[in-house]
Amino acid sequence: MIQACPCDVIQIGDESPRERILWIDQEHGVLFLIDIDSNSAKPVVRKIEEVTDLLESGAGKVIDDPWLRAIADESSLPEKWRKHRDSSWKLISPLVEAQPKSFLDAHRAKIISQITVQEDVSRFTLYRQLRRYWQRGMTPNALLPDYKNSGGKGKTRSSGGRKRGRPPIHGIDGINVTPDIREKFRLSVRRIYAKNNNATWGDCCRWCIKEYFTDLVTDADTGRQEAVLRAERPTERQFKYWYEIDNNIFSVERQRRTPRVYDKDMRELLGSSRL
DSSP: OOSSOTTOEEEESTTSOEEEEEEEETTTTEEEEEESSOTTOOOEEEEHHHHHHHHHHTSEEEEOOTTOOOOSOGGGSOHHHHHHHHHHHHHHHHHHHTTTGGGSHHHHHHHHHHHHHHHTOOHHHHHHHHHHHHHTTSSGGGGSOOOTTOOOTTSOOOOOSSOOSOOOOOSOOOOOOOHHHHHHHHHHIIIIITTOTTOOHHHHHHHHHHHHSEEEEEOTTTOOEEEEEOSSOOOHHHHHHHHHHHSOHHHHHHHHHOHHHHHHHHHHHHHHHTO
16 A cells, blocks of 8 residues: 555655645556646546655655645635535536546546536536645535635645544554464565664554555545544554564664674674673
8 A cells, every 4th residue: 555645745856746646546556646736737647556666765755735724613614605615516526426437537528528518517617626626635625715815835724624644553452463464564574664774663563554454435525535544453562572573683673774784783792792
């Protein structure tokens, strides 16, 4: 699984477009993204493996979402804005319900043609509202008019919606660790902990949980995919316990620090222990 969530904004290099992940199709190994700054942007498809490699290598990164904004009270919105949002949402709902097929040009064009006839609305209006929904966070409130002084490109906005940052991994009972789960632990150690000297136990455990114990579900109210942690998942204590059982700790540490550096440190340590 890609180490980013649906609706996250990523950037491959500082000069590249900022793109929102619209959908992750694990079955076919692809994901859909859209440039969040272009007035003519359309969804593009990329291989999950390609984007994952870029993120893990540091060539790409998950960045702050410039369109996050908090709405503390629905009643605080002007009625005119709410009506505009609700009417726009009604227009594009068939396209949202058709995701991920509506990310494809031909399928999207067919649905839009049907809506233009049924609702007597222009194709331009439909594309503009649909693009706004995709670019600004994939919720009905993405269709609200811009707030006065709400900021623009490059400005900080209030954080709202789903909680950002890593979900907690404590306060759970853990699971029965099967041979299959132990293999997932070993793969996580080899891929994250052993290859990156800066990775901590917490980083490795969170990667394992996100990779193997998270499901993608579609929010029926917004049409947006959400990464949801399974109720039954391992604890960090279990992860570390089985690491010490199933791995050659010295070999892993040697790989983390490179054999030459590790052997030098061990020689110095052994030499000092004889004093």
